[in-house]
Amino acid sequence: GQTRYSMLETIRQFAGEQLGGVAEDVRDAHARHFAERESTVMALWDSPRQREAYAWFGTEMANLRVAFRWASERGDVDVAATIATYAGILGYLVENLEPIAWAEEAIESARAVNHPRLASLYVLAAECVLAGRSDDTIRYRHAAMDVMAGGAEVAFGFECLLGRTYLLTGTPEKWGEWCRPRLARGHDVRGALRTSFVLSQTVTGAFDEARAAASGLVEFAEGTRNPHAISFALMAYGFAHRDTEPLLALDALRRGLQISHDNAIRVNESFAAMSLGPLEAEHGDPSAALDYVTLCIRNYYDAGNTGQTRMPLACLAAVLDRLGRYEAAATIAGFTVDPLVSRAFPEIDNAIAHLRTVLGDAAYESLARAGAAMTASVMATYAYDQADRARAELDAIPK
Numbered sequence: 001g002q003t004r005y006s007m008l009e010t011i012r013q014f015a016g017e018q019l020g021g022v023a024e025d026v027r028d029a030h031a032r033h034f035a036e037r038e039s040t041v042m043a044l045w046d047s048p049r050q051r052e053a054y055a056w057f058g059t060e061m062a063n064l065r066v067a068f069r070w071a072s073e074r075g076d077v078d079v080a081a082t083i084a085t086y087a088g089i090l091g092y093l094v095e096n097l098e099p100i101a102w103a104e105e106a107i108e109s110a111r112a113v114n115h116p117r118l119a120s121l122y123v124l125a126a127e128c129v130l131a132g133r134s135d136d137t138i139r140y141r142h143a144a145m146d147v148m149a150g151g152a153e154v155a156f157g158f159e160c161l162l163g164r165t166y167l168l169t170g171t172p173e174k175w176g177e178w179c180r181p182r183l184a185r186g187h188d189v190r191g192a193l194r195t196s197f198v199l200s201q202t203v204t205g206a207f208d209e210a211r212a213a214a215s216g217l218v219e220f221a222e223g224t225r226n227p228h229a230i231s232f233a234l235m236a237y238g239f240a241h242r243d244t245e246p247l248l249a250l251d252a253l254r255r256g257l258q259i260s261h262d263n264a265i266r267v268n269e270s271f272a273a274m275s276l277g278p279l280e281a282e283h284g285d286p287s288a289a290l291d292y293v294t295l296c297i298r299n300y301y302d303a304g305n306t307g308q309t310r311m312p313l314a315c316l317a318a319v320l321d322r323l324g325r326y327e328a329a330a331t332i333a334g335f336t337v338d339p340l341v342s343r344a345f346p347e348i349d350n351a352i353a354h355l356r357t358v359l360g361d362a363a364y365e366s367l368a369r370a371g372a373a374m375t376a377s378v379m380a381t382y383a384y385d386q387a388d389r390a391r392a393e394l395d396a397i398p399k
Contacts, residue, residue, distance in 0.1 A: 034067040088124035095303035119152035157189025175200035190229035198236040227263040314348040328386040334368025
């Protein structure tokens with residue numbers, strides 16, 4: 001509904017030259033404008049019109065990049081930190097990891113003046129774990145905790161992101177320990193900490209506590225009218241009930257996926273799709289299971305999210321095992337071997353045990369080694385191909 005004005009690069013450069021002595025003032029005004037947009041855009045985000053905030057972010061990404069870069073080079077800490085914070089949050093939610101690097105870059109100047117956004121920058125920088133940088137994540141997490149201990153808060157209630165990094169750096173049991181005292185203080189913005197706690201307890205096997213914490217969570221989230229909060233809660237609720245009440249879990253995860261898709265919340269869409277895969281294969285539609293899992297693989301791979309790509313691949317291996325495509329399942333399982341994957345999705349351990357039985361240990365090990373030796377890009381291509389083949393076989397079965 002709006003017209004965008006653009007120009008050729010050569011004309012843009014010429015126009016910039018014509019600014020002459022006022023070029024710096026124009027660039028300063030441009031950067032300030034995008035810093036000042038934070039309150040408007042994030043108010044839109046925290047409403048049923050959330051999708052419009054993501055659309056704005058995608059449209060203005062180049063402007064945000066230029067504005068952040070200029071403010072950073074000029075030493076304008078307020079502007080640079082503001083843009084890095086809200087762009088980092090929106091980028092995380094749509095699986096655009098570029099602004100995480102902006103948060104990292106802004107830390108040094110923010111720390112020098114003890115800037116009020118320092119905690120937010122550390123929390124966002126810790127998301128570099130998604131690019132496989134666990135050591136840097138642990139360092140940023142410790143720094144964030146130190147700053148938050150002094151009373152600093154994370155913008156828009158996104159401190160819950162910090163707890164999840166425990167899972168992705170190999171200490172998932174500390175995730176719940178991190179959530180407990182914060183929940184006790186009652187400062188839970190949009191139910192994000194409680195949702196995070198439900199996920200943490202499910203991953204560590206404390207299923208009864210997870211389900212108890214999940215009781216009433218979806219209703220609370222619905223009261224916020226925030227699509228991210230609602231889909232996040234549905235995702236956790238379904239994840240916590242997948243073993244005891246799989247049909248209830250299917251319904252919650254399908255609803256969470258639909259809300260995520262309708263509102264372009266790609267991070268929640270990916271997780272809901274991944275969680276749906278094994279459930280659909282066993283209790284729902286096997287063809288849909290393949291669609292869901294490959295959607296998640298594609299989202300993570302396209303985003304450069306190497307820290308989590310093994311999880312949906314493990315789900316695909318479990319689905320292929322259930323469909324009788326044992327060699328493909330064993331090959332993909334070999335790529336996914338990771339204690340964290342087993343904690344999050346124990347279905348992979350059951351699948352591997354079954355594959356060893358039907359294939360024999362020697363054949364399984366040979367196939368798994370072949371999968372482990374593949375690069376991420378080769379494995380992604382292999383996974384898409386095997387999912388397509390399995391889907392074609394299912395489609396050929398008379399209904």
